[in-house]
Amino acid sequence: MNRYLIYISCCLLVLTGFSACTKSKRLDERVTLRRNDKIPYGTFYARENLQRIFPEASIFNHKTTPDPEHKSNTRDFLGYEDNLQTTCYIIVSNQVLPDQKEIEGLFNLVHKGAKIFISSSSIDETLLDSLQLKASMYNGFGNYHDTLTVRVNDPVSLQESSYTYPGKAYDNSFSYVDSSIVTVLGKNAEGRANYVKISYESGGAFYIHLAPMSLTNFFLLHKQNKAYYDQVLSWIPRNMETVRWDDYFRNSIRGSSKDNDGAKGAGETLGWLKGQPSFFWGGLLLLLLLLIIYLFESKRKQRVIPVVQPLKNASLDFVKTIGRMYFQRKDNKDLAYKMTQHFLGHVRSRYNIRTSAMNEEFVQRLAYKSGYDQHAVQQLVYDLNYALDAPQLSDQALLSLNHKLETFYQYA
Numbered sequence: 001m002n003r004y005l006i007y008i009s010c011c012l013l014v015l016t017g018f019s020a021c022t023k024s025k026r027l028d029e030r031v032t033l034r035r036n037d038k039i040p041y042g043t044f045y046a047r048e049n050l051q052r053i054f055p056e057a058s059i060f061n062h063k064t065t066p067d068p069e070h071k072s073n074t075r076d077f078l079g080y081e082d083n084l085q086t087t088c089y090i091i092v093s094n095q096v097l098p099d100q101k102e103i104e105g106l107f108n109l110v111h112k113g114a115k116i117f118i119s120s121s122s123i124d125e126t127l128l129d130s131l132q133l134k135a136s137m138y139n140g141f142g143n144y145h146d147t148l149t150v151r152v153n154d155p156v157s158l159q160e161s162s163y164t165y166p167g168k169a170y171d172n173s174f175s176y177v178d179s180s181i182v183t184v185l186g187k188n189a190e191g192r193a194n195y196v197k198i199s200y201e202s203g204g205a206f207y208i209h210l211a212p213m214s215l216t217n218f219f220l221l222h223k224q225n226k227a228y229y230d231q232v233l234s235w236i237p238r239n240m241e242t243v244r245w246d247d248y249f250r251n252s253i254r255g256s257s258k259d260n261d262g263a264k265g266a267g268e269t270l271g272w273l274k275g276q277p278s279f280f281w282g283g284l285l286l287l288l289l290l291l292i293i294y295l296f297e298s299k300r301k302q303r304v305i306p307v308v309q310p311l312k313n314a315s316l317d318f319v320k321t322i323g324r325m326y327f328q329r330k331d332n333k334d335l336a337y338k339m340t341q342h343f344l345g346h347v348r349s350r351y352n353i354r355t356s357a358m359n360e361e362f363v364q365r366l367a368y369k370s371g372y373d374q375h376a377v378q379q380l381v382y383d384l385n386y387a388l389d390a391p392q393l394s395d396q397a398l399l400s401l402n403h404k405l406e407t408f409y410q411y412a
Contacts, residue, residue: 031168033092033212035061035245040167040218043092046229047245053233054088054240062089062244065252066098066105085113085203086241092212093250095122095139103127110204115236119209121172131198131206132178145169149189150214155234160187163214165222171211185235186211197235207235332398336387343384343405358385370412380404 028039035047050059066089089109096118098106103126110116122139137143148171149164173192177184186195186209194210209232213219220229344355351369353362358381366381367374383401387393 029168031094031170031213031216033094033216033250035247038217041213041216043215043217045217045220045226046092046215049229050090050233050243050245053230054236054238054243056238057088057240057243060242060244061247063247065102065248066109067101068105068108069101083241084109086239087113088115088117088236088240088243089246090243091116091118091120091246091249092215093120093246094141094212096120096127096249097122097124098127098249100126103130110200110206111202113203115205115207115240117207117209117233117236119212119215121170121210121212123208123210128208131208132181133174133196133208134176135210136173136175136192139172141170143169143171148211148213148219150186150194150211150228151188151191152186152195152228152231153184154231161227161231163219163225163228164189165219165225167216167218167222168213170213173210186232195232332393332395333387333390336393336398336401339401339405340384340388343408346409370408372408372412376404376408380408 029041030039031041032039033041033043035043038044051057103124106116106127107130121137121141121143123135125135125138128135146168147164147166148169149162150171151160151162153160171188171194173188173190173194174196175192177193177196181198183197183199184193184195185197185207186193188194188211196208198206198208209215214225214228214232220226344358347353347366348355351366353365353369355362363374363378363381366372367377370377383397383404387397387401390397
């Protein structure tokens with residue numbers, strides 16, 4: 001059984017490794033938009049190249065809410081430390097759904113001169129209404145096209161350039177923009193606006209971009225699409241001294257599902273672990289180690305010792321058979337003689353007692369060596385002597401003698 005279990009475990013291990021290797025060759029289609037993810041739909045390239053776009057700026061990762069009244073937002077809040085006239089706040093997320101306090105916090109930053117860049121296909125309608133914008137779709141994830149084409153105006157020449165890639169679209173567009181306050185900077189394949197700028201007298205501005213997939217590693221590393229990244233962010237002034245990459249809105253929905261530090265929830269953390277190759281191979285190595293321990297431990301343990309049944313007393317069975325035969329013939333006298341001889345032979349072989357005379361000395365020695373009650377031994381010897389001396393023996397007397405002998409054999 002253990003051998004079959006070992007074979008099955010080895011087969012499962014091989015199949016798991018094979019499936020893992022096969023899976024690793026396929027495109028990882030998870031859309032995370034995380035700054036540390038080098039998978040196709042992560043934003044590692046976009047985050048790492050911010051320094052090239054803003055060479056004079058200090059780059060930070062931002063994890064707190066823009067709501068200045070939030071209890072964790074004391075020193076890390078954007079407006080407390082930075083010169084907002086030269087500060088840019090970049091948000092790249094599948095959805096940006098701030099609550100009312102967070103929307104007020106964003107507008108407060110812009111009114112003080114900050115630039116806020118938001119790239120998401122699903123943005124809260126209240127925030128869009130405040131910017132005199134309306135999106136075509138509530139959620140860009142309804143766009144399941146397997147290609148994406150975007151256009152952007154060059155900030156210097158104002159010429160329009162088009163870029164495409166063979167990946168997920170998940171983009172959105174604006175169905176309404178107030179042209180008196182909104183500047184269109186980019187469009188989608190159908191010519192609808194998907195990147196706009198709303199400027200304020202304070203020098204602050206909102207940059208709303210509805211094609212976050214165009215900022216993923218897959219898109220930007222496809223052919224010459226890196227130029228799209230440069231042109232999109234070049235609309236933000238290059239004199240920025242502080243650039244903050246947001247990690248808050250990607251982990252929160254309307255002020256909920258986040259802890260005080262803006263850290264990832266347990267479910268998201270688990271999903272991140274599942275996507276790490278080192279985590280997978282570590283788990284596989286642990287399974288292999290457990291298998292090796294099982295193989296060694298199974299050999300060290302002693303096998304079950306089979307139960308050996310004691311040999312039966314065949315001579316006693318033979319005597320019983322002969323006894324039944326004599327009883328059926330009604331030769332009680334001869335049967336009693338055979339039973340007496342068997343009893344004496346048993347006493348000689350087991351207790352090493354002379355049986356030439358069954359007298360008082362015989363009774364005492366037999367009771368002493370067998371541990372049987374002396375009075376019972378005396379009654380048994382009396383019945384044996386009676387059976388040998390009597391000319392005839394009744395059935396009742398023979399049965400009584402047999403019962404006393406069986407009791408002696410059982411307890412002596």
